[in-house]
Amino acid sequence: MLKKVMFCGLLFFLLSADVFADQAEWIDKSDAYKAAQMINPGMVLRKYCMPCGDSAWTELAVRQVKVRNVNAQNYEVSVNGKGIDLAYTYIEKEGKWTNLAMLVGLEVSGAPEFLGENKTPAQENKIHPTDKFLEECMVKDSTTMGMMDCIKEAYKLWDTELNKVYKQLRSVLNPTQKKDLKTAQLKWIKYRDSEFKLIDSIYSSFEGTMYMPMNAGERMKIVKKRTLELRAYLDLIKDH
Numbered sequence: 001m002l003k004k005v006m007f008c009g010l011l012f013f014l015l016s017a018d019v020f021a022d023q024a025e026w027i028d029k030s031d032a033y034k035a036a037q038m039i040n041p042g043m044v045l046r047k048y049c050m051p052c053g054d055s056a057w058t059e060l061a062v063r064q065v066k067v068r069n070v071n072a073q074n075y076e077v078s079v080n081g082k083g084i085d086l087a088y089t090y091i092e093k094e095g096k097w098t099n100l101a102m103l104v105g106l107e108v109s110g111a112p113e114f115l116g117e118n119k120t121p122a123q124e125n126k127i128h129p130t131d132k133f134l135e136e137c138m139v140k141d142s143t144t145m146g147m148m149d150c151i152k153e154a155y156k157l158w159d160t161e162l163n164k165v166y167k168q169l170r171s172v173l174n175p176t177q178k179k180d181l182k183t184a185q186l187k188w189i190k191y192r193d194s195e196f197k198l199i200d201s202i203y204s205s206f207e208g209t210m211y212m213p214m215n216a217g218e219r220m221k222i223v224k225k226r227t228l229e230l231r232a233y234l235d236l237i238k239d240h
Contacts, residue, residue: 026074042229
């Protein structure tokens with residue numbers, strides 16, 4: 001009798017885990033496209049499934065995102081060629097890692113709306129060296145000028161890596177792709193300069209030294225984003 005009770009309990013747990021584990025993987029077409037529009041190559045997603053027994057989140061660098069039709073009624077969001085469950089996928093929004101299913105408006109269970117920032121040692125090793133430098137630098141000197149110096153140095157590091165990744169990507173492309181890359185990069189430089197001008201215009205209208213590092217940080221993020229985009233293309237090519 002005891003064995004039967006234990007078996008039923010185990011079966012219930014496994015079935016419950018399956019129900020929770022596949023909550024928002026197959027969804028309506030409109031919801032799938034809405035979620036896919038929030039994901040871009042170069043982004044980093046975080047995956048965390050508490051009902052599955054995950055003790056910590058893991059990161060997923062986005063190289064490719066698509067919406068796929070899985071049957072007559074359902075669609076899925078595919079990242080790097082594999083379907084994801086939106087219930088256990090998190091994107092960074094306004095400084096918080098937010099549940100993607102909830103952002104889309106889906107009802108899910110057993111998943112927190114936001115992720116905490118606790119990291120395992122393995123996750124610490126996945127932090128980009130420049131991000132780690134900036135974090136440690138600003139801890140050492142949190143004055144306005146100290147933060148400005150840290151951000152300026154981080155900007156230089158991202159810009160140096162951007163040039164390096166651009167050359168690496170160019171080296172593995174065919175002639176047509178090289179031409180397209182050059183065209184895209186020249187247009188990005190114009191976008192970057194225009195965005196820098198807008199950022200300066202907005203932040204210069206505010207009083208207070210606190211807006212100086214915020215201005216510099218916004219400029220740095222633009223270069224960082226482009227670096228990660230080109231890195232994602234390079235990784236995609238190397239994986240095929």
